[in-house]
Amino acid sequence: KNEVEQSPQNLTAQEGEFITINCSYSVGISALHWLQQHPGGGIVSLFMLSSGKKKHGRLIATINIQEKHSSLHITASHPRDSAVYICAVSPNTGNQFYFGTGTSLTVIP
Amino acid sequence: GAGVSQSPSNKVTEKGKDVELRCDPISGHTALYWYRQSLGQGLEFLIYFQGNSAPDKSGLPSDRFSAERTGGSVSTLTIQRTQQEDSAVYLCASSPLRGPSTDTQYFGPGTRLTVL
Numbered sequence: 001k002n003e004v005e006q007s008p009q010n011l012t013a014q015e016g017e018f019i020t021i022n023c024s025y026s027v028g029i030s031a032l033h034w035l036q037q038h039p040g041g042g043i044v045s046l047f048m049l050s051s052g053k054k055k056h057g058r059l060i061a062t063i064n065i066q067e068k069h070s071s072l073h074i075t076a077s078h079p080r081d082s083a084v085y086i087c088a089v090s091p092n093t094g095n096q097f098y099f100g101t102g103t104s105l106t107v108i109p
Numbered sequence: 110g111a112g113v114s115q116s117p118s119n120k121v122t123e124k125g126k127d128v129e130l131r132c133d134p135i136s137g138h139t140a141l142y143w144y145r146q147s148l149g150q151g152l153e154f155l156i157y158f159q160g161n162s163a164p165d166k167s168g169l170p171s172d173r174f175s176a177e178r179t180g181g182s183v184s185t186l187t188i189q190r191t192q193q194e195d196s197a198v199y200l201c202a203s204s205p206l207r208g209p210s211t212d213t214q215y216f217g218p219g220t221r222l223t224v225l
Contacts, residue, residue: 033214043200043216086152095165097142099152 003027006087006100013107019074021103023087026068034061034072035086037102043086046072077107111135113217115201121223122191130186130220134203142204142214143176143186147197155199158184191224198222 004025013019023032034046047054047061049070054061058077063070074081087100114133122128134141143155154168158178169175173191178184188195198219204212 035216042218043202045213045215048213088152094167095157095159096167097144097154099144099154101151 002101003091003098004087004089004100006085006103008103009101010104011106013077013105015078015107015109017077017107019077019081019105019107021072021085021087021105023070023072023100024068025070025087025089025098027089027098028092029065029068029089030092031090032063032070033088033090034070035088037084037086039083046085074105077105079107079109082106113201113203113215115199115217115220117220118218119221119223121225123225124193125190127187127189128191128222130188130199130222132184132186132201132203132217134182134184134201135205135215136182138203138205138215139181140204140206140212141178141184142202143184144200144202145197146200146219150197152200155186188222191222193224196222196224 007022031048031050033048035043036046037043049061049063058075060073084102084104086102089098113135116131120128139160141158145153145155156176157165173189176186198221200219201217202214204214206212
């Protein structure tokens with residue numbers, strides 16, 4: 001049973017395209033995180049949100065608590081955005097941190 | 110300032126041997142997590158330390174796994190009698206306060222463990 005589901009699993013886009021990655025979860029949460037993992041690299045936290053919407057540069061993250069759904073958008077995608085994007089949730093109870101399996105994004109010049 | 114550091118970066122061991130993996134969190138961070146990322150799999154929670162409180166060990170996959178955190182800073186993850194299925198990247202993360210419900214986590218580069 002996966003508490004966090006992401007889609008798509010793999011995504012290839014042309015440079016400049018608008019990209020959306022989706023995350024659905026099944027538990028009550030106190031926060032949702034979007035993480036970025038470059039090939040061979042470490043993990044960087046992009047956003048932490050518990051409601052509404054956050055924007056950082058070309059990245060936008062939204063969350064709908066009632067629908068248990070979040071989206072990560074990348075505007076004007078660039079090859080350097082190529083990475084695995086991981087959705088993770090912090091449930092209301094306990095100290096667990098549930099991860100999605102990630103979306104592998106490739107942006108072609 | 111310095112980020113989260115982990116050592117060694119790579120570890121190759123023989124089945125049945127014990128290994129110790131080290132994590133140095135960001136100075137002053139009270140929350141520390143260990144995760145595991147197996148090949149082709151998602152990240153998996155292992156253990157959580159918060160200050161001087163008893164750790165949350167609910168994610169440890171077997172009693173061969175243990176971890177300690179000395180002085181509220183450096184943490185060591187120990188795997189006894191390693192098995193091939195223990196091969197994975199072991200990641201450490203720290204955060205300033207209470208962890209993922211309130212804080213951004215800062216991840217280390219990971220230790221790649223290969224059990225032959």
